[in-house]
Amino acid sequence: MLIDDELIGRPLTAAERDEVMAEALRTWPEVEKRWREWNARSIAHQAAREAARVAAGLPAKCEAELAHEAQLEREWAEMKRHRT
Incomplete structure (x- = not known):
């Protein structure tokens, strides 16, 4: 059953x-x-960002770092949505 207490x-x-x-x-x-547009x-x-990082002479990020960063960005976007 759907409940929306708020x-x-x-x-x-x-x-x-x-x-x-x-x-x-x-x-x-x-x-x-x-x-899909947002994605x-x-x-x-x-x-x-990754191209700029490599162009600046920094090493490319590994897949785990990229996944973690993407997760943080999703969490931040979710927090912003809940504040408005």
């Missing part, structure tokens, strides 16, 4: 749940499009 403080009724799911399905293509920008940004 917004309504109780379980959703079946009708409310159906309405929420219908809205989510209607907006999904736009949400997915925005996510592409993120990858391009990471590649540019």
Whole structure:
């Protein structure tokens, strides 16, 4: 059962749940499009940073460092979303 204590403080009724799911399905293509655009920008940004790092004579980061950095960026973005 879906519960959103912050917004309504109780379980959703079946009708409310159906309405929420219908809205989510209607907006999904736009949400997915925005996510793909954000992901592409993120990858391009990471590649540019890595190229600048190598151009400056620094060693390239290993995959583990890149994955950790990406995770930190995702966590930061999530924290920013929750603050607004």
